[in-house]
Structure formats: C-alpha cells, structure tokens
Amino acid sequence: MAQLVVCAPNFSEGRRQDVISAIGDAMSAQASLIDVNVNEEANRTAYTIVGAPDAVIEALMAGAKVAKQKIDMETHTGTHPRMGALDVCPFKPIKGMSPEGLVLCSRHFGRRLGDEMGVPVYMYEMSATHDYRKTLAQIREGQYEGLAEKIVKPEWKPDYGPACFVPSWGATVAGARPYSVNFNVNLLATKEQANRIALNIREEGRSSTQPGRLKAVKAQGRFHEEQRLVQVAVTIVDTSITSIHEVYEECLKDAKDLRVAVVGSHLEGIVPLGILISAADYYIKKDDLFISDEEQKVKLAIERLGLDSLHKFDPKTRILENIVGQGSCGPILSMQVRKFVESVGGRTYTPGGLTVAATTAALGAALGSMSGWMTFGLKKFQSVETNMRQLIPPLVRSTEELLNLMDASYQETASTATSVSGVDSSEIQVPLQILKSINKCWTSFLDMAKYASIACKPDMQIGAKSLETGAWAAMQMLRASTQDLVNVEQRSKITSEARGELQHCQDMCREVLKILDERV
Incomplete structure (x- = not known):
C-alpha cells in the first residue's frame, strides 16, 4: 500500500506576504500544499502538506531553507508561544503508515534538518527520546527568549543538530502524533444539557473519581450563535483509540436519556478517508447492510452522522485523499x-x-x-x-x-x-x-x-x-x-x-x- 503522511509545519512569519508565499512555493514544489493558515497577530503561519514520506521531508527541507534565509528570530514578535523559525512540525499518518514508520520518518527529518542546516532539533510526542520533554509545552517552556540558557544544559541537549544557541533560528520541535479531529454533535437543547453529555463522555469525566466513557476525548458544551443551537464540542485526540461514530453514538444515548434531540454533527477541517470509512463500516455491520463501494460508504457515513446538517460536507474538498488525487496511485495504477x-x-x-x-x-x-x-x-x-x-x-x-x-x-x-x-x-x-x-x-x-x-x-x-x-x-x-x-x-x-x-x-x-x- 502506498504511504501518505500529512505534516503541519508552523513557521514564525505571518506578516510579510512575500516570505509566506516563498515558503509555500518551496514546499509545494515537492509535495501537495493543501492549506495555508496565516495569523498576523501571532506572526505565524501554519501550512498543511501531504505526500509520500520522502516527498514530505523534501518539502519541509525546502521550506526550512527559505525560512533560514528570510526569518530572523532575534527580531520576531507575536502573541503565540514560539522558539524557532520553523517552530513546530507535527507528522500525522493518513494511509499505509505504522506508528513506528511515522516515528522513523519524523526522526529522519529531524536528523537532516540538524545536520544539513546546523540548527537544534528536539523530538516530541511519539518521537520523544525523554519522558520529561515529551510534550510541546515542556520543550517550549521559556520560549525563544530562554533558549540560550536552556540549550546548554545536559538535560536539554537537542536530539539533532548543535547543542548551542543559534540566534537567528532558535530551535525546531518535530515529531509523530496520532491523528486528531474536532467533531461537534448538534443538539436542540440547553448549553447545560450539552455540557452534561460532554462531562459523561470525555476521558477526564467529572473528576478523578468519575472518569468519562471515552478514551482520548476532550469535550465541552457550547452555544452555536450562527445556527442557534448547542453542541457537544469534541476533540478526539487520537482517532485510532476513539472514532467519530463512537462519539456520536454515545451522545445519542445520553440525549435520549435527557429527552433532547440530536440534529446531526459537524466535522471540522480536512480529514482522512479512513475516518469516514470506519464510521460507514460500523453502520453497515449494525444495520446488516451490504456496501463495499468506497464512495457509497462515504455517503452512508455522511447521512448517518448528519454531517450535512450545518454546512454541506463535500467529499471532494473535505477528504484529504480526494484533494491530493488519492495519493495512493503510483506510476502503474496511474497509467492508461x-x-x-x-x-x-x-x-x-x-x-x-x-x-x-x-x-x-x-x-x-x-x-x-x-x-x-x-x-x-x-x-x-x-x-x-x-x-x-x-x-x-x-x-x-x-x-x-x-x-x-x-x-x-x-x-x-x-x-x-x-x-x-x-x-x-x-x-x-x-x-x-x-x-x-x-x-x-x-x-x-x-x-x-x-x-x-x-x-x-x-x-x-x-x-x-x-x-x-x-x-x-x-x-x-x-x-x-x-x-x-x-x-x-x-x-x-x-x-x-x-x-x-x-x-x-x-x-x-x-x-x-x-x-x-x-x-x-
């Protein structure tokens, strides 16, 4: 099976359009650039690139080379925490990538960035080499301003690159992470009722003695002003642990107990095909249906989860593999x-x-x-x-x-x-x-x-x-x-x-x- 990786590098530039475009152009020459999110106040831009592991690494290296030429961290200001020109670089799996393979991919990039560009690189999340510096918050504590003092300490020696402060660059954090999604369930109810459901399903629950039912889930009730309804606003931290249909079904159970109506759901952003196929397979088994066509499975998932309830869910623009032309067709399958x-x-x-x-x-x-x-x-x-x-x-x-x-x-x-x-x-x-x-x-x-x-x-x-x-x-x-x-x-x-x-x-x-x- 062809391998696909998505990476969301965050560069510390959000005000100079020529620099933002130059970084994007450099990366898009190597892999599919599917999103650019510019935050002028934070002076930061998050790009989303997709492709085979080697292509993604080449794209990141190309973007980093532009950043080294055009970004100077000594003069950088912004509202978002940061410590480097290429601040953070999370790798997430889409297709054909095992967790171990994703870790190796991220470490290969970290090694290349450190060796070829002479900048410090720390590995985090699944790629972390030490438990005490596993999260982004742990590594980025003190931010850029505290890095000169921090980096020379033995316990903060970078995983790759020089163990010294590089003023113009700072340091980069990279690593493999599980795929996460924001998934909101719509209710005709009160915000308080939505929050009761959220407390029941989220992993931390109501307290340490009353944990919730779903692992790797964060949730809260909120009011949706535009649509005049409330939502159980959910972040699934790891979709390999808890799936969107599990969240939806648990919300349905609690809503029934509270005698409130569930009116569909909203899946934010661009998502991998597998998330919808997994939901479709659940409903196919539950209702004893017989569907094997991928496109029909996607339609089933959209219908059963009510993903069209707020805004039309268009598979052509919302499913990652569709945006990059499936990505799974190599040189032979692409031939006539x-x-x-x-x-x-x-x-x-x-x-x-x-x-x-x-x-x-x-x-x-x-x-x-x-x-x-x-x-x-x-x-x-x-x-x-x-x-x-x-x-x-x-x-x-x-x-x-x-x-x-x-x-x-x-x-x-x-x-x-x-x-x-x-x-x-x-x-x-x-x-x-x-x-x-x-x-x-x-x-x-x-x-x-x-x-x-x-x-x-x-x-x-x-x-x-x-x-x-x-x-x-x-x-x-x-x-x-x-x-x-x-x-x-x-x-x-x-x-x-x-x-x-x-x-x-x-x-x-x-x-x-x-x-x-x-x-x-």
Whole structure:
C-alpha cells in the first residue's frame, strides 16, 4: 500500500506576504500544499502538506531553507508561544503508515534538518527520546527568549543538530502524533444539557473519581450563535483509540436519556478517508447492510452522522485523499491500459515480469468479485444472497491488495535495475506478498464457484487460471532474486515458503475448476 503522511509545519512569519508565499512555493514544489493558515497577530503561519514520506521531508527541507534565509528570530514578535523559525512540525499518518514508520520518518527529518542546516532539533510526542520533554509545552517552556540558557544544559541537549544557541533560528520541535479531529454533535437543547453529555463522555469525566466513557476525548458544551443551537464540542485526540461514530453514538444515548434531540454533527477541517470509512463500516455491520463501494460508504457515513446538517460536507474538498488525487496511485495504477502495455513491451526493465504477475492476479481476483456482483440482488438468486454478502468483500479487498502490489512491484523492479549492492529484502518480499495475497482469494473463490450465476462460469474459470498464473509468475521472479543470496539457509527457507504458497494456489485452482466443470 502506498504511504501518505500529512505534516503541519508552523513557521514564525505571518506578516510579510512575500516570505509566506516563498515558503509555500518551496514546499509545494515537492509535495501537495493543501492549506495555508496565516495569523498576523501571532506572526505565524501554519501550512498543511501531504505526500509520500520522502516527498514530505523534501518539502519541509525546502521550506526550512527559505525560512533560514528570510526569518530572523532575534527580531520576531507575536502573541503565540514560539522558539524557532520553523517552530513546530507535527507528522500525522493518513494511509499505509505504522506508528513506528511515522516515528522513523519524523526522526529522519529531524536528523537532516540538524545536520544539513546546523540548527537544534528536539523530538516530541511519539518521537520523544525523554519522558520529561515529551510534550510541546515542556520543550517550549521559556520560549525563544530562554533558549540560550536552556540549550546548554545536559538535560536539554537537542536530539539533532548543535547543542548551542543559534540566534537567528532558535530551535525546531518535530515529531509523530496520532491523528486528531474536532467533531461537534448538534443538539436542540440547553448549553447545560450539552455540557452534561460532554462531562459523561470525555476521558477526564467529572473528576478523578468519575472518569468519562471515552478514551482520548476532550469535550465541552457550547452555544452555536450562527445556527442557534448547542453542541457537544469534541476533540478526539487520537482517532485510532476513539472514532467519530463512537462519539456520536454515545451522545445519542445520553440525549435520549435527557429527552433532547440530536440534529446531526459537524466535522471540522480536512480529514482522512479512513475516518469516514470506519464510521460507514460500523453502520453497515449494525444495520446488516451490504456496501463495499468506497464512495457509497462515504455517503452512508455522511447521512448517518448528519454531517450535512450545518454546512454541506463535500467529499471532494473535505477528504484529504480526494484533494491530493488519492495519493495512493503510483506510476502503474496511474497509467492508461494502452500505455501500460506499451511500457511492458518497451526497451526497459520496468514494468516487467513481477508487475505483470501482480496485474494478472489482480484481474483474476476482480473476475471473482464480478461474478458475485452479477449474482447479488437478482430475485432468482435470492437463495444465495447471504453467500454473496460474505464472498464478495474478501475478493474486493484482495483485488485492492494486488492493485497496490502492482505499484510496489514496479518500484521494487526499478530499484533493482539501478542497484549494484546485491539483493534487497523487497526483491523477495514483494513476490512473496503477491503469492500470499493470491491465496487469500481462494476460500471465497471456491464458494463463488459453487453459488454464483452459471452465466459467469467462464469468467470464474479465467479468474482462477489468472490467479494461478500470477502466482507461478511471482514464483519465477522470486527464484531469480534469491539466486544471489549468499546465505544458503535463508535462500532455502524463503524458496520453501514460496513453493508452499504456490502449491496451495495450484491445488485450489484445480479444485475451483473441478467445481465449475461439474456445473451445467
């Protein structure tokens, strides 16, 4: 899966438009710049950039270089706490990034900033190296004015860069943070009633002896002047711990007890797609619905949460992946079919056999899910509707996995073609992952062969053989890669695992074809 990171660097400049624009232009040349929030009073600008980890780091470095030339902290004034020209730089995950990967990404940036620009860098939050300096408030205490004295103390030695005061720059704080959102639930009630609900759900509750029900949640009741209603104003500090639909459902419970009406909700700012998909999946399970299309899931989440109640929630402008053109499509998935085929046939190693293996398998999985869709919802196949509800989603997920592996295989082959350092682990892991992803299809494919419309029999036969062919092709590419492994034991272990995956695939293909041959 392609990786996406969002970063919100805050620079200590909010009054000189030429400097604000120069920093933004430098960063937008490397990654997607999706928001610029200028605060003249604070003399501070918060940018939001999105992209692959390496692209985001390059964008930050480009912006920092402009800031070093044009911002002088010795003359900086403003109402907001600050300690550096590039004051704080939080990294947040969007897609395909583990917490560990995000920490490594932020530390890589911190190291580069410190080494290449000669400025002090402190890591915070998930990337912190000491518990006593984990939060931004802890590190920024004393602000810029107190930094000269603070930085020379052993306990305040920067994580990267020089352990000395750089007057024109100050210091930068960077680190990985969980994704947080502001989510407000609308009520036809009094502010006091909204506050009662807030006290019930927020993590700190009413007191240390009366904690609230939801972790990683801050909340309070407030009056919305423009709309003439009240809200439970919620900040979810970590959406991986508590989701927006959990907040909404808990507010519904308490509102029912208080006999007040909930009239939708409001999700602030730009949000990752996964937040809405998670809500949709909850309501799909709760109401026994069958929806697998991403766009339809987003519509369901908007409707069930009442996100249109105050202002229209437009997925094109409010969902982060939509703004940056999904971000998940790499060089192969972005190609038109004709261009892809011509590229395979061109005088180049990429795309090559491994990408074709993943492509063939993805088409096989897609034919399996197509057979399910051509059966589902038709009255004459009502007896197998429950089967289709269970069989289609795994094949849709496997198709998506294999599509992502098409891009991963291209990137792996491209790096191999230019490498002189021997075998990289990705050269082995990508074909092995293709084999494993193919084998995830067979449980559903086997039953699909039994229950799907007989009109789809040839499609399922082609699909099964495509999966088998993709697996065979991935095995050939893996064998070629492992030939250069010096460690004989490692090579034997890897090839043995891959042979087992291929054998299982071939056995299941035969079983599927046998079932289909017997159907008339």
